[in-house]
Amino acid sequence: MATPAAAPAGGRAPAADAPVAGRVPAPPPAVRPAAADVGARGGPRPVVLDCDPGHDDALAITLALARPELRVLGITTVGGNSPLANTTRNALRVLALLDRDDVPVAAGAERALLREPWTPVEFHGASGLDGADLPEPRMAPRAEGALALTEALIAASDRPVTLVATGPLTNVALLLRARPRIHEEIERICLMGGSLGAGNTTASAEFNAWQDPEAAAIVLGSGIPVSMMGLDVTHRALFLEPDVARLDALGTRLGRVWADLLRFFAAYHRRRYGWDGSPIHDAVAVAHLAVPGLVTTELLRVDVETAGDLTRGRTVADREGLRGLPANVEAGVDIDRGRFVDLLVEAIAASG
Ligand code: BDR
Ligand code: CA
Numbered sequence: 001m002a003t004p005a006a007a008p009a010g011g012r013a014p015a016a017d018a019p020v021a022g023r024v025p026a027p028p029p030a031v032r033p034a035a036a037d038v039g040a041r042g043g044p045r046p047v048v049l050d051c052d053p054g055h056d057d058a059l060a061i062t063l064a065l066a067r068p069e070l071r072v073l074g075i076t077t078v079g080g081n082s083p084l085a086n087t088t089r090n091a092l093r094v095l096a097l098l099d100r101d102d103v104p105v106a107a108g109a110e111r112a113l114l115r116e117p118w119t120p121v122e123f124h125g126a127s128g129l130d131g132a133d134l135p136e137p138r139m140a141p142r143a144e145g146a147l148a149l150t151e152a153l154i155a156a157s158d159r160p161v162t163l164v165a166t167g168p169l170t171n172v173a174l175l176l177r178a179r180p181r182i183h184e185e186i187e188r189i190c191l192m193g194g195s196l197g198a199g200n201t202t203a204s205a206e207f208n209a210w211q212d213p214e215a216a217a218i219v220l221g222s223g224i225p226v227s228m229m230g231l232d233v234t235h236r237a238l239f240l241e242p243d244v245a246r247l248d249a250l251g252t253r254l255g256r257v258w259a260d261l262l263r264f265f266a267a268y269h270r271r272r273y274g275w276d277g278s279p280i281h282d283a284v285a286v287a288h289l290a291v292p293g294l295v296t297t298e299l300l301r302v303d304v305e306t307a308g309d310l311t312r313g314r315t316v317a318d319r320e321g322l323r324g325l326p327a328n329v330e331a332g333v334d335i336d337r338g339r340f341v342d343l344l345v346e347a348i349a350a351s352g
Contacts, residue, residue, distance in 0.1 A: 030299045030327035031225045035292040039162050039187050044071040045289060046157045048150050050108070051282065052080030052167030053090040054124050055131070055265040059258070059344060060166050060192075060282035061094050065103070066347035067290040073153040073161065074104040076146035079117055080167040080211055082128025084110040087167070090129040092137030097257060098351050101139055104153075108146030108171035112212035120207065123268055131264025132257045146171050151179060160187035162289060165219075166282035168208050169193065173215035176222050188225045192285045194302065194315030195231035196331060202312065206231050209304060210313035217304040220315075226329045228302060229284040230315065233295055233332030237284045240277035241266070243341045250349050258348050280344065287343055288332060294343075296334035299327040 039045035047070050051057040064072050075095075077088040088107040095103055111117045124130065142149050150171075154161045163186060165172050172189060175182060193208035193216060201207040209216045220226055239262055247259040265278040288295040301318040305311045318325065 031330055033297060033299070033330045034188060034190065034227050034289055037162070037187050037225070038160055040292065043159070044069055045162055046071045046073050046159050047162045047164050047289065048073050048076065048153055050076045050078060050146070050150075050163060050165045050167065050171050051091065052078050052082070052087040053094060053129055054081040054087065054167070054282065055129060055261055055278075056280045056282040057081070057166050058090065058094045058129060058261070059280050060164070060286045061091065062098060062351060063283050063290070063344060063347045064164065064286045065098060065100055066350050067286070069290040070286070072103055073157065074106070074149055076106050076108050076150055076171055078108045078146070078167040078171045079110045080208065081124045082119060083117070084108070086128040088141050089137060090127070092139055092141065093129070093134040096135040096138045097254065104142050104149060105139065106142040106144060106146045106149035109174060112168055112170055113173060113214045115212060117211070120201075125264065129261070132260035134257065147175050147178060150175055151182065154182060154185050160185060162186070162188045162190060164285050164289065165189060165191040165193070166208075166285055168212040169215035169219045170212045173212070173218040176218055183222060183224055186224050188227060189219055189222075190227040190229070190285045190289055191219070192229045192234065192282045194228050194304075196315070196317045196333070197232060199314070200231055202310070204305070204308070204311045205313035206315070209315055213304050213306045213313040216313065216315070217306050220302055220304055220328055227285070227288060227297070227332070228315070228329045229281070229288060229295065229332040233335050234279045234281035234284050236337060237280050237335050237340050238275065238277045238337065239266075239280050239341060239344065243277065243345070246345050247348060252349070252352065254348050254351050283344060284332065284335060284340070287340055291339070291343065294336055294339055295332045297330045297332055300329050300331050301325045301327050302329040302331065
């Protein structure tokens with residue numbers, strides 16, 4: 001067995017792929033932040049939402065459709081918070097609630113690339129979106145499926161497209177693997193997933209990254225700029241009891257529906273964490289694109305653990321640049337919570 005090289009005095013042993021001593025490597029180019037995208041200038045940024053609704057996914061959809069800075073080309077669904085049939089139905093129910101029959105929906109992967117699914121029923125309920133009476137779908141999902149729909153929407157767009165991924169990254173990874181040339185037409189992948197610290201599904205990993213770590217590794221290794229809204233920021237994006245009261249006070253149908261949904265979501269987080277509200281994880285990914293400066297970010301090298309057992313799906317940040325690799329991720333680390341809540345309340349108020 002090979003023995004590791006001796007550590008330099010006072011330092012760590014170099015990683016196997018570290019630069020050779022004596023040569024000064026050029027500083028690697030870091031990923032650019034979302035605010036520097038072409039899509040952030042000159043008209044609404046075209047986005048495709050890939051999601052697994054899910055309470056916070058549903059609110060991400062609601063926010064994206066309400067923001068003038070974004071143009072939602074379509075919605076694709078993935079199995080995650082609930083089986084695919086439920087997440088697809090829930091996306092369609094949310095569109096029925098919002099009276100938005102103009103947004104095409106297509107179903108994607110039922111399960112992760114390599115792993116068996118695990119459904120967090122306690123988190124979102126048996127339907128994946130328990131807690132309120134939602135209308136039944138008014139549309140059918142598109143027959144071509146998520147990959148073909150996304151490909152067609154990207155091909156038809158006159159501007160580079162941003163994928164907003166708020167479920168396990170299976171659909172996005174399949175698209176990147178099946179259509180390598182599509183990389184150039186995707187300006188950014190803004191995802192909710194991962195954590196620079198502890199997880200929420202295991203001690204190591206956040207749910208979306210844990211559910212399909214191989215897909216997450218493909219996305220973070222794709223070379224496409226990634227905005228990673230992980231638990232570091234989303235656990236600060238809490239919708240609290242007084243915020244729910246603001247929805248009641250709207251006196252509208254959507255205000256009532258959303259107050260009921262968020263009371264259901266908060267009950268889980270009260271049991272689990274003792275919090276007086278719930279983190280609206282997925283809406284942070286939408287809000288970050290819509291409102292530059294809302295989320296505080298750091299440019300980091302982040303890779304996904306796929307080999308570990310205890311560490312499956314951990315998103316490992318190389319904060320000290322020990323591997324000599326360029327930053328591939330703009331990671332969210334903090335948020336203006338009050339402004340974020342205002343955005344959500346405004347979106348629900350504007351939606352009827
Ligand atoms: C993520 O997992 C899901 O339950 C939520 O919808 C969010 O995307 C949070 O870990
Ligand atoms: Ca989700």
